[in-house]
Amino acid sequence: MCSVDPDELTEMTRATGLMDISGGDVLCRKCGTGTAEVVLRVRDAYCRECFLAYFVHKFRSTIGKSKQIRHGDKVLVATSGGPSSVAMVHLIRQGLNETSHKQLRFVPAFLYVDESCLSENPSSGHEYIKKVCEEVTALKFDCYVTSIEQIMSAQVKPPVLFTKEWNEEHLLKSQSLEESAKDLLISCKSLSAKEDLAEQLRRDLILQAAEALGYEKVFLGDNATSLSVAILGNVAIGRGSQLPGRVHFKSVHRGIEMYRPMREILQNEIQHYVKIHSLLTVQAPSFQTKGQSITSCTEDFVMGLQKDFPATIPTIFRTGDKLMSSSSEQSRRTTPEPVVGVSSCNEICVLCGSDLDTEQGEASAVHAILVSQDLSKRKVEGGSKDGNETTNIVVSNSPTMNGCCGSNGSAELPENSCACNDRGGSCGSGGRDSKREHVLSQDQLECYLCYGCRIIARELRDIQQLPQKVLGLAAEQERRKVMREQIQDFLL
Ligand SMILES: [Zn+2]
Ligand SMILES: [Zn+2]
Numbered sequence: 001m002c003s004v005d006p007d008e009l010t011e012m013t014r015a016t017g018l019m020d021i022s023g024g025d026v027l028c029r030k031c032g033t034g035t036a037e038v039v040l041r042v043r044d045a046y047c048r049e050c051f052l053a054y055f056v057h058k059f060r061s062t063i064g065k066s067k068q069i070r071h072g073d074k075v076l077v078a079t080s081g082g083p084s085s086v087a088m089v090h091l092i093r094q095g096l097n098e099t100s101h102k103q104l105r106f107v108p109a110f111l112y113v114d115e116s117c118l119s120e121n122p123s124s125g126h127e128y129i130k131k132v133c134e135e136v137t138a139l140k141f142d143c144y145v146t147s148i149e150q151i152m153s154a155q156v157k158p159p160v161l162f163t164k165e166w167n168e169e170h171l172l173k174s175q176s177l178e179e180s181a182k183d184l185l186i187s188c189k190s191l192s193a194k195e196d197l198a199e200q201l202r203r204d205l206i207l208q209a210a211e212a213l214g215y216e217k218v219f220l221g222d223n224a225t226s227l228s229v230a231i232l233g234n235v236a237i238g239r240g241s242q243l244p245g246r247v248h249f250k251s252v253h254r255g256i257e258m259y260r261p262m263r264e265i266l267q268n269e270i271q272h273y274v275k276i277h278s279l280l281t282v283q284a285p286s287f288q289t290k291g292q293s294i295t296s297c298t299e300d301f302v303m304g305l306q307k308d309f310p311a312t313i314p315t316i317f318r319t320g321d322k323l324m325s326s327s328s329e330q331s332r333r334t335t336p337e338p339v340v341g342v343s344s345c346n347e348i349c350v351l352c353g354s355d356l357d358t359e360q361g362e363a364s365a366v367h368a369i370l371v372s373q374d375l376s377k378r379k380v381e382g383g384s385k386d387g388n389e390t391t392n393i394v395v396s397n398s399p400t401m402n403g404c405c406g407s408n409g410s411a412e413l414p415e416n417s418c419a420c421n422d423r424g425g426s427c428g429s430g431g432r433d434s435k436r437e438h439v440l441s442q443d444q445l446e447c448y449l450c451y452g453c454r455i456i457a458r459e460l461r462d463i464q465q466l467p468q469k470v471l472g473l474a475a476e477q478e479r480r481k482v483m484r485e486q487i488q489d490f491l492l
Helices: 048-066 083-097 122-137 148-152 175-186 191-213 224-236 240-247 267-276 294-308 312-322 329-334 365-383 419-423 442-446 451-459 468-490
Strands: 038-040 044-046 074-079 107-114 143-147 217-219 250-253 256-259 392-396 437-441
Touching: 038 048, 038 267, 044 048, 048 083, 048 267, 074 083, 074 191, 083 107, 083 122, 083 267, 107 122, 107 191, 122 143, 143 148, 143 191, 148 175, 148 191, 175 191, 191 217, 191 256, 191 294, 191 451, 224 240, 224 267, 224 294, 224 312, 240 250, 240 312, 294 312, 365 451, 437 442, 437 468, 442 451, 442 468
Parallel strands: 074 107, 074 217, 107 143, 217 256
Antiparallel strands: 038 044, 250 256, 392 437
């Protein structure tokens, strides 16, 4: 089963009707003796034992062949209660219980993110926390719980351990954070941007939770079907350059390693596995859009094609596997730090944490947009006296931000007394308790966003609603940029 040649081109042949095994007279194509219980790829029938061996092998070989997960590694496994997550929990339990050389040897803990505040039924959140976490703890695993609105907080609270005595008060909810998270998504004009933003926030929260709990490795439940949709969908929403970080087995974001051990397994295979083991799956309340978005259209397209041409998903998946980013983590590490006078657009995106992909040549979409914006701006400037057409955003100071103007940050200083505000809010000289606020224009913020996140930013009615951490990071980078420009003439 490991002998699949990744370079082999799969012929796209139309399926000619699903094999009927209901009569119990079809034999397994692998062992030739067992009665077929599962049909894969339209015509391939397998008995229960052969299917399970094939399924478990796919999961373990994905982890094993990478040689990335070592004995005793602490791994935080994100779980949603969906089929892929539930199957992964079960596979990990089985793998740890093995006594042979096939035994998995890492130390897992699980994380459930409650997204009920963004759903149509917020009050059902606690019920689903119990359902999902009880399934995990029944297998003698630790399960932590956090909630999506935490991403709006400047100081993210660490996830809470789920226990038998769990009740609603354990997960300290904040009405104001819930409102901010909802308002942020409501202020996003298009459905595609809404979905993309929710996805970025969810992923960032998992990373922050892993960091808070001291985990450097995270498992995600992405399967081959969801990844194939993501490959085409991400290209369509402007995240093509980030594909390796979204679909490969391993990717590194903000210093945390993310792994996708279910990536070789198709959704229908997971459904068969869940059914055979009678596992309980739930559709936890989460952010759902109504209507057609780029992602939902892509999903319909891929799934429709897959129905008639079973090689569709494997073909997309294998193609995505071969894609490498020119702005990969490695190339960034080997690129020397720019000295002075260089745009700050050489860091990572403050919203999604991906490498900035906006330093492209003239024949690129981002350049075309910049030219178009520049031309529009000139027109507006010619037509108005002040020419200030950009949306200003107010950035609250983070207590740890360093100043750039040399002022002592005294709380007695009057608001906006620092001259740095005139340069776009580059000063961070506020004291720990200072309520001074600084302003970044939308153009300044976009300098610290990747192409995909710039699309989100333009779809937002009010950029001020972005998470405080995102605005704080952008303000900090802006200050560094101004500082570099100020000391440029004094450097050798
Ligand atoms: Zn068999
Ligand atoms: Zn981004």
